[in-house]
Amino acid sequence: AQSVTQLDSQVPVFEEAPVELRCNYSSSVSVYLFWYVQYPNQGLQLLLKYLSGSTLVKGINGFEAEFNKSQTSFHLRKPSVHISDTAEYFCAVNDYNKLIFGAGTRLAVHP
């Protein structure tokens, strides 16, 4: 079965600084990878996904992620964060007919 490890439970960062949220997955023949964002008391919103093709995936709100098969990683990046990016971020991998999520990374953006 697939598994996902998010290496940082919390990431504090100052506004307008760059940020990277790390995600590693268990290796498989083929993987489909996702990043979701969750604001307090809300559901999950898709930021971006990797299904195939270019290893650099661009998503909403200025986020991007790079699929690295040799390192089994799918790290999320943003060059300049805003206060409004404060939220919980989840990395997920598709396992047949369901998503397997990591434990999440809380991004706290400070002024």
Next chain:
Amino acid sequence: DTGVSQNPRHKITKRGQNVTFRCDPISEHNRLYWYRQTLGQGPEFLTYFQNEAQLEKSRLLSDRFSAERPKGSFSTLEIQRTEQGDSAMYLCASSVGQGFDYTFGSGTRLTVV
């Protein structure tokens, strides 16, 4: 279409009571999923429907839990004899075909006191 709708948004119940949650997926989505999210954790898969057929259940779905999707549209998740450990956010998601465009609802937060 307003997306995936879940009701109620919040539910407080006493230990031992039964509760039922409802999920209305996006109308053209034939696949429906239930996940449970406890505090500080990522969502965990509970069960999955394709149309009205329940095709997969997690071992997390004990015999106190039952889910239905009688006409392939809305779904209900019932928890019998609730326990404090059932306190969590219950998320519903839907998708269409083999696609990977999952749309999540806002969830039902259950508190068992």
